[in-house]
Amino acid sequence: MKKLIILSICFISVLATSGQAPDLDIEKQLNIILKESAQPDVYIDGKKYHYDILPILDNNKIKSMTVVKNTAELKDDDPFKKYNAPNGLILIETKKTSFEIRSLDGSKDPLIIVDGKVMEKSTLKDINPDNIKSIDVIKDGTAIKEYNAPNGVVIIKLKE
Secondary structure (H helix, E strand, O other): OOOOOEOOOOOOOEEOOOOOOOOOOHHHEOOOOEOOOOOOEEEEOOEEEOHHHHHHEEHHHEEEEEEEOOHHHOOOOOOOHHHOOOOOEEEEEEOOOOOOOOOOOOOOOOEEEEOOEEEOHHHHHHOOHHHEEEEEEEOHHHHHHHHOOOOOEEEEEEOO
């Protein structure tokens, strides 16, 4: 697979999706210099962005990056051929964040209910936070009365 000519990549990073202004610390920015007139298609986690987004990517959030010079030159069975990007292709996969539930005092864990089913706390690591619709926390007397859960209840509803 031919690679897009990249003269300089400094500390590969990913899009800061928080909407905040980019961090101007050069060590935290992706520094890619494209060949003159290069206008590659850029995909971040499957969503297409304009190539001008590259300078504002946060290196701490990139998991992987794949660069392809010209998808038209690829064989038909190549998985990157589907992108139809004659000006080049940059695929970026971000690190998925995770979440944790713990008791405040370090004692027993709360009851965990995901989509109506009681789950072990350890199964939470398999849930992508982007797939969560809502999280409700029930504590004190209500948790004991309604769920017989003296350590509280965490109810997670996933997106369909």
